[in-house]
Amino acid sequence: MFWLATLLLFQTPPPVLDLPARNPHTTSADLADGKQLYQGRCAGCHGPEGSGGKGANLAVPVLPRAADDRSLYRIIRYGLPDTEMPGSLMDAREIWQTAAFVRSLGSVSAAPVAGDTRNGERVLRGKAGCLQCHALGNEGGRAGPSLTGIGARRGAAHLRAKIADPASEVHESFRMVQVTTRDGRTVRGTRLNEDSWSIQLRDAAGAFHSLWKEEIAKLVSERRTTMPPYRDRLNEQELTDLVAYLSAERGAQ
Template identity: 65%
Template sequence: MPWWIPFLLFQLQPPLEIPEKNPHTTAADVEMGKRLYLGRCGGCHGPTGDGGKGANLAVAVLPRAASDRALYRIIRYGIPDTEMPGSLMDPHELWQTVAFVRSLGQVPAVAITGNAEAGAEVFRNKGACLGCHALGNEGGRMGPSLSGIGGRRGAGHLRAKIVDPASDVPDPFRLVQLTTKAGKAVRGIRLNEDTYSIQIRDFNGNPQSFWKADVAAMTSEKKTNMPSYRNKLSETELNDLVAFLASEKGNR
């Protein structure tokens, strides 16, 4: 029998029942997962999972992979119609990668020392954050909705956004707006960009590619409209505000 037949059979076997929780989570598994990750994922998601061409993986809760099983499936099969590819690894390696990706979300969590109730006051009054941000049903639309922000972002990011907003505009998935020389206006999420071209996913979910030579104007959120509160809030107010945002899990 040719040597490759067992490999073929291995690939053709029906998908195994995938456990809900990762069965391989020892320190050695995480270490092996790290190696697999750096080789296969780091190029897109960044060595520490915080950016590049892929989604930010260094978050407390992955929006599409809340459970280990969901994460396993994403790594194995990819996300259809996106740049996220599937991976041919054996189940043990897949779980090791899952274990490492989970560890990215537990990056040294910035200690939350503030008082969330006092922070809610700062949010509403002195900070006037609702002028631009929605929370539940109230607030403005100039900035992104902060409903559930505590589940999506770590405290370090939240603090950075408030004191130095331009420092931490997430690089992948930046919102861009461009107008072509032919007059077509497109707004969407930046997927990829090089010297000559840019790829965007519009809000209907369709990827679109443009030659920069055809683009008349382009703006991106890196130039943020978010004002800095560095000199407007005391250290206590800042800590309280971060505690409030971190506690905001979208259950309103």
């Protein structure tokens, strides 16, 4: 019985208040272990060099939400709520080692994404019409997720692939869903929000629908998006400039 209790103790995360303010595991051996942990658990989303992908660019001098060691620890341990950043079950030492490696990514300053950001902004507002569906600051539409701060959340390669071919990677929480109610109505639209009791959608005409789960007979979530592909609508230069502009979009800070 005793061994079981110790096992449980070891698996319980340390209470947050007991977290040291500075990372206690930063030797070169820790960094090497951290690198290995990072490659196995984080690189798939954040890129092997931390320059981002599906996940945020971590190769920056100051992480916007993890400026100090404790906040970095907490993000790795618990993830970021309502985003695709997952928590992890690594033990405290492994988390610190991973954190140490993440910090080391930031000390090599990431090259800015090549491209003419001014032209990128022109493409976004003009020809591509991105703000019809996306908010940026106080302007724009709401059919899709806000692009404010998108450069801090997604890496350049991911943005490029997404714009060229939106179906390649559909945002988890903005899936198209088709709902059939018990009384036989069908509503199709982009999921805006969902909880245990209700779901909110916006249909193609822009109308807002809120349905109680109780009244729903069937709910099909599709890996489809209403975002049009831009592969043939923008040329290589326009796409490059647009990605450079979005990568530099870090929100109001």
